[in-house]
Amino acid sequence: MTSETYDTDPRPSRMSNRFRALWTQENVITIIVSAIVAIAVVLPLITLVVSSFLVLDDLGFSTEWSFGNYVTIVTDPIIPKAFLNTLIICSGCTVLATFLGVSLAWTNARTNCPGRTWLEPFNLIPFFLSPFIGAIAWHNMGEPKTGLLNNFFRDIFGIEGHVINIDNIWGVIWVTGIFFAPLVYLFVVGSLRRMDPSLEDSARTTGAGLFRTTMTVTLPLVMPGILSGAIIVFVTSAGEFGVPFKLSAPYGWETLTTQIFTKAVGDDANHYLGATMAMALGAITVFLIWIQRRYIAPRSFETVTGKGFRPNVLDLGSWKWVAFGYNILFILVAVILPIISLLIVSLHPVWQGTIMLDKITGINYVKTLFFWREESIDAATNGIFNSLFLAFVGASISMVLALVVSYMIHRTKGFGSWLLDFLCVVPIGFPGIVLAMGVLVTYIQTPIYATLWILLLGYITRFFPYGQRNIASILLSISEELDQSSRMAGATWVTTMRRITIPLLKPGIFAGWILLFVIFVRELSISIMLYTDGTETLAVGVYYLTNYENEPLTAALSLAQTLLCLICMIAFRRLAGKEALSA
Amino acid sequence: MSSNNNIDATVRISGLDKHFGPETAVLDFNILIEQGEFVTLLGPSGCGKTTTLRCVAGLERPDGGDIFIGDQLVASYEQDVYLNPEDRNIGMVFQSYAVWPHMTVFDNVAYGLRVRRAGKSEIKKRTMRALELVGLDHLADRYATKLSGGQRQRVALARAIVYEPRVILFDEPLSNLDAKLREQMRDEIVRLQKEVGITSIFVTHDQSEALVMSDRVVVMDKAVIQQVGDPQDIYANPANAFVANFIGVTSLLKGRVIGHSNSIYDIELPSIIGGEPLRLRATGETGIGEESEVHVSLRPEDVTLNTDKPSDAENLNLLEGKVIDTVYLGSFLECRVDVKGHEINIQIDHFENLSRDQTVFLTFRAEHALCLAN
The missing domain is CATH 3.40.50.300 (P-loop containing nucleotide triphosphate hydrolases)
Incomplete structure (x- = not known):
């Protein structure tokens, strides 16, 4: 019918006019949104580059152009060491997290390890918690004199001195390793679980034994996933601030992130030198992310076929209890022990390393959480309110932006959508502390400096791509014909979005929102760079307490934050389904 | 090799x-x-x-x-x-x-x-x-x-x-x-x-x-x-x-044995729409007892379709039915015929002008009708 109208009527029909009007309308939106995203993403990075070539004179009043900062970061007595420490931590963390992630994914997906169905959500809990809190908890357990575990070993086995000392770079590797293991797990478990079993069966029937099949077929097929996970862990640990700040920096092992922080705040702040170090760190992470996206992700093998077969499950015999014990041990050190230690410490007025049942008190919770009470601590109160505000508003704005951007990239495909796609990848390559350094030098002379809005801007710029990826993956799985048939039925673009597209994306939007909410609630490395008195966040509150108050108060607020994250995780799993995180 | x-x-x-x-x-x-x-x-x-x-x-x-x-x-x-x-x-x-x-x-x-x-x-x-x-x-x-x-x-x-x-x-x-x-x-x-x-x-x-x-x-x-x-x-x-149904196309008719000699069976098919039951003769394994419920399998290519009542059909089974529809399948025509509520598929390799509900006569030899015990 429609084609007849086209054929007989030389003028464009109303239908095609509307299409044409919409086409340009969508283009205009794309350009506007691209411009906003470009300013938010590119401006801080450009300012960062520019600032790195500005050298502050000795008095700290005037600047001049030169490569001086780059000379400084090479010749400085501390910075090259910090750089080396960062490399050691990243390498160690990557090895540990990859080993843990792959072995746990394999036992869960491919062996008859008992309880493998209910173990998985527990294995993923660290993904939702803050490594900074993990460091605080492990400090409480592994500090040589007052550590709970050391005391436990002294009491039970009568050991003199200490068994573990967590306060060094090995401690940083340990904590980051167990906290980033779920990243590798998520990259690997999906392809292990959904791999077409005949890929392995055909190696077996061809004459290869189980071991040979695993080494020549199974592992090579998941290797791109393992490498991707490993690179993401390397980059994430390079940008990690909280753990080295708590465990290694106070004891003489500075890292790039703790050095950037020192140069950004405090008495001898030098933003330009900070920007230069951020440049160095950013250059490494961007390069690695580029390698991952350019060379490794495309090499991922298509190992999933339509035929729904159960994956080959290896019978471990009595070794399955070893596998089970290994998995329980991981959950113990990554989740249960840290939470218990926080709880124990938080119930004491002061912490001296021994549990004193007669001294147990709730005063630390009163001081940190009961904001209406006289004795409440401002940094904690501010942290709670600011973080809830930032997480709520930040997640909401990010998801709206993510929705529009995803639609522009994957549906309208208008002018500039490739640029948008690129801009959404860029922030993922920069650690939060690097981007925050850029935001700091960009907006330091504008009114938003020293307000909550600069934090909000930093949060959204750095993390909205996660929401965007969440929506994009669902958008790509929804047939475009669903939108188109709504349009064919006579609905406008807005009606189609409201009635068809957004309802279909709803689970993804909510899941993405909660994911961002969690990230914002525990966010430390951007906040620490951009906060001032009054704009502390939850993690900054914890930082304040651990720096200027005592461990029990710190533990109380840490536990509150952990609980909030756990609740969000449960909500996330409810909404997004079990496999939502798998890469 | x-x-x-x-x-x-x-x-x-x-x-x-x-x-x-x-x-x-x-x-x-x-x-x-x-x-x-x-x-x-x-x-x-x-x-x-x-x-x-x-x-x-x-x-x-x-x-x-x-x-x-x-x-x-x-x-x-x-x-x-x-x-x-x-x-x-x-x-x-x-x-x-x-x-x-x-x-x-x-x-x-x-x-x-x-x-x-x-x-x-x-x-x-x-x-x-x-x-x-x-x-x-x-x-x-x-x-x-x-x-x-x-x-x-x-x-x-x-x-x-x-x-x-x-x-x-x-x-x-x-x-x-x-x-x-x-x-x-x-x-x-x-x-x-x-x-x-x-x-x-x-x-x-x-x-x-x-x-x-x-x-x-x-x-x-x-x-x-x-x-x-x-x-x-x-x-x-x-x-x-x-097996008859799974291998190739066949029409399966439900009936009852009313008489037999060796491997030749006389079968009565109940009329599903009422009236006189149908009778036909089929072959099968020996040993299917009288009064047994059986299936008769008829391959489409073994049935001949006549538009007029054939005069030389004494030794053949003869069923009268109405055309349900015909499907053109390139090299041949497939015709479905309703015989008192039983549906029979026929393959016709010469072109026929058949209209819906037209009365047709189906003939087939006893050895092409297979009597299958349930």
Whole structure:
């Protein structure tokens, strides 16, 4: 019918006019949104580059152009060491997290390890918690004199001195390793679980034994996933601030992130030198992310076929209890022990390393959480309110932006959508502390400096791509014909979005929102760079307490934050389904 | 590739059972497959054919019975014998091709030889020969991901035959290919099998594949063998209504035996729309008792359709019915006729002008109407 109208009527029909009007309308939106995203993403990075070539004179009043900062970061007595420490931590963390992630994914997906169905959500809990809190908890357990575990070993086995000392770079590797293991797990478990079993069966029937099949077929097929996970862990640990700040920096092992922080705040702040170090760190992470996206992700093998077969499950015999014990041990050190230690410490007025049942008190919770009470601590109160505000508003704005951007990239495909796609990848390559350094030098002379809005801007710029990826993956799985048939039925673009597209994306939007909410609630490395008195966040509150108050108060607020994250995780799993995180 | 006449490559399965939880996948499966024979396991999905094959391959552990390859016992529930797949010296081709995407075509095919620790020059020689056999020698250095579906299946085939296994197992290898390619690959597999002379077990749900390719067909349904025979035998003399219906097109009429002499049965079909019952004469196995409920199977090509009542039909069955519809299928016309509530399919190779509800007369010989006991 429609084609007849086209054929007989030389003028464009109303239908095609509307299409044409919409086409340009969508283009205009794309350009506007691209411009906003470009300013938010590119401006801080450009300012960062520019600032790195500005050298502050000795008095700290005037600047001049030169490569001086780059000379400084090479010749400085501390910075090259910090750089080396960062490399050691990243390498160690990557090895540990990859080993843990792959072995746990394999036992869960491919062996008859008992309880493998209910173990998985527990294995993923660290993904939702803050490594900074993990460091605080492990400090409480592994500090040589007052550590709970050391005391436990002294009491039970009568050991003199200490068994573990967590306060060094090995401690940083340990904590980051167990906290980033779920990243590798998520990259690997999906392809292990959904791999077409005949890929392995055909190696077996061809004459290869189980071991040979695993080494020549199974592992090579998941290797791109393992490498991707490993690179993401390397980059994430390079940008990690909280753990080295708590465990290694106070004891003489500075890292790039703790050095950037020192140069950004405090008495001898030098933003330009900070920007230069951020440049160095950013250059490494961007390069690695580029390698991952350019060379490794495309090499991922298509190992999933339509035929729904159960994956080959290896019978471990009595070794399955070893596998089970290994998995329980991981959950113990990554989740249960840290939470218990926080709880124990938080119930004491002061912490001296021994549990004193007669001294147990709730005063630390009163001081940190009961904001209406006289004795409440401002940094904690501010942290709670600011973080809830930032997480709520930040997640909401990010998801709206993510929705529009995803639609522009994957549906309208208008002018500039490739640029948008690129801009959404860029922030993922920069650690939060690097981007925050850029935001700091960009907006330091504008009114938003020293307000909550600069934090909000930093949060959204750095993390909205996660929401965007969440929506994009669902958008790509929804047939475009669903939108188109709504349009064919006579609905406008807005009606189609409201009635068809957004309802279909709803689970993804909510899941993405909660994911961002969690990230914002525990966010430390951007906040620490951009906060001032009054704009502390939850993690900054914890930082304040651990720096200027005592461990029990710190533990109380840490536990509150952990609980909030756990609740969000449960909500996330409810909404997004079990496999939502798998890469 | 030399033929494997010198090694014993029969496959003997006796009393094979396999359960998945409460479900019975295979029940009391028995067969002796001769050396060099091409046997097809045919049946609807979930009938147990793939499970049987996987038991032979060693990818499933039987819950009962024995499997011999040659004189080697490879699996026995009673004697607690179970050889791993890699120790059975078999080849297998999978439905999803299962060509390894991280290896080249050459490496895929050479895999079995490398596992068997063949020498370098021998690996090269035999791999290239296998690739020549399937016509892919020019693509040896290509990665498997760059191949089409048909080419991947050829790689899988070369990979399975390159080390000259005793038996080759096919698990619906053609069902992922499009119609044209499927026929081409089908002929190629048959040619290759005859050339190499290797004992083959082929699983499919496609009856035309089974009829064209096999020396013998095993029809399965609901975990149980329904019939074993050569293709002509299965088509012409189905053992029961399931086989008759599953192999080719047939009309199944429900009736009752009212008289018989030897293998000739007189059958009464109740009129579903009321009125006089229908009578016809059919042939079947001896021993179906009087008053038994039976199915009569009529192949569409065995029924003649007449627009006028034929005068010379004394020795033939004659049924009067009304045309339901006709479907044009290119080389012939398919016509559905309603005979007092029974539906009969007829294949007409000459063009007829038939209108809906037109009265027609169907004639067929007693030996073409198969009486099948329930």
